[in-house]
Amino acid sequence: MNEEGAEETVAVGGPESAETLFSTTFGCTNCHSLTESDTASFGPNLAHLASREWFAGATYELTRDNLMNWVMNAPGMKPMESQSGCPDPEKKCVGMPSFTEDLQPGQPTMTEEQAATIADFLLEKTQ
């Protein structure tokens, strides 16, 4: 790859790379899979997210802005009280957490830049 191309490429594997943000920093992989799989997960499978026009149960148009806002603060866009898909019905499942509000102690607050990195990663990866 030439130097110009390298500058435009999102770093892979670095501390702020999209993959690290998605799987480690914010733990999206605890609830979502990016590949077609039979393994049940708590959140929707994201393998073909970018090929869809709508997301979040056909509530929002799949634009980069909507996706960024969702990734930062999904409960701010849709109430998260559904018990459907709850792995333990005895507990109250609250759906997708916010990464900017009501954070658990020690949980990092997601910046807009990180949300943009994740949104671009998803749009690229899940076509």
Ligand code: HEC
């Ligand atoms: C605790 C589990 C959990 C975590 C962690 C989580 N999500 Fe979710 N996510 C959900 C659930 C549940 C939904 C479905 C919400 C709905 O539509 O009511 C969802 C929906 C989504 C959707 C819309 C999917 C669709 O098919 O409409 C996207 C995109 C998404 N999450 C991205 C992320 C990203 C990026 C992260 C990490 C920053 C993340 N999620 C972390 C549980 C989670």
